[in-house]
Amino acid sequence: MMNPLVLQSDFGLEDGAVSAMKGVAHSVSKVVSIFDNTHDIPPFDIWTGSYRLLQTVSYWPENTVFVSVVDPGVGSGRKSVVVQTENNQYIVTPNNGTLTHIYYKIGIKQIREIDEEVNRLPMSGASHTFHGRDIYAYTGARIAAGVISFDNVGPELAIEDIVRLPFYEPKLEEQSISGTIDILDVRFGNLWTNISRELFLQLNIDYGEAVEIEILHDTRRVYHNKVTFGRSFATIQIGEPVLYVNSLDNLAVAINQGSFAKAHNIGTGSSWHIYIK
Structure with a gap:
């Protein structure tokens, strides 16, 4: 067969x-x-x-x-x-x-x-x-x-x-979730994290509310700002950042009609950490 x-x-x-x-x-x-x-x-x-x-x-x-x-x-x-x-x-x-x-x-x-x-x-x-x-x-x-x-x-x-690369599971601690930026949605420059929707929901954040996002490369802070949690890109203005649930049911960060990765020079892998508060 x-x-x-x-x-x-x-x-x-x-x-x-x-x-x-x-x-x-x-x-x-x-x-x-x-x-x-x-x-x-x-x-x-x-x-x-x-x-x-x-x-x-x-x-x-x-x-x-x-x-x-x-x-x-x-x-x-x-x-x-x-x-x-x-x-x-x-x-x-x-x-x-x-x-x-x-x-x-x-x-x-x-x-x-x-x-x-x-x-x-x-x-x-x-x-x-x-x-x-x-x-x-x-x-x-x-x-x-x-x-x-x-x-x-x-x-x-x-x-x-089996040879394995360094790998970290996301963690929920008090009102903060830590995870990694696993990959880019390459063509659009969106950041795909390893934080599941189920874990994020434990923060009790509703669509339209703001969350605090911090991104570190090893120990160096690369990004720190408040971002809207949106159902889709259309819920925010062009050029604004959004936190959303991607096609793999994980949390992702994007700029509406822009590249978040290029705008902030962000890469992927186990050395790239993201915190959502």
Whole structure:
């Protein structure tokens, strides 16, 4: 039975790298369905690669196979793996932190190291810089097309062997919530936090009320202001900031018809902290 194959990478689309990955997949099966998650992950940004998996994996059916290649350590001793999630999907990726969000927010049943003696594109053994094509797309397509089962990937590893980036859960303390800025809604420059709507509701804030927002990069304050909690962007004036619930049911910060990230030079990851009071 054929299952979807979903690709993401930091390769961009300026050259033929993504096309080569798709060509390899079709060399395994001419009828396997291939989809793109994104290929615009910033170069070498493992954290963003991890989040983009979390953002989309749950919306795909069981047995979907994801190939995620953000691999600054290609050719090093880092391991190539396939994991089975708690929702019975598969992710083919380097074990370099890309699985952080899946590990903490969805859960992982099993992890197997890819046996490159079996699961590697034939005649590619001399190349050590394009594992996305030679190992991950090839192995992912073989799983999606039913050529191999998960058990045929290679030896099982311990769940504790999964490499994880620093990760912080949001906290509610008195009348303040602390969290991290996990990612940007890139095209619009909105800040997406890891603070859930359910946690925020415990502050008893209604739409139209103002909250105090403070953003720190490590210990340096980058932003501090009062912001309106709005149902949508249309509830505030153009150019004004708004706190809202995003499509993943988490809190986000935006400027109506502007880029909050560019306006205040704000980045993402576990070193970017946000406080809502």
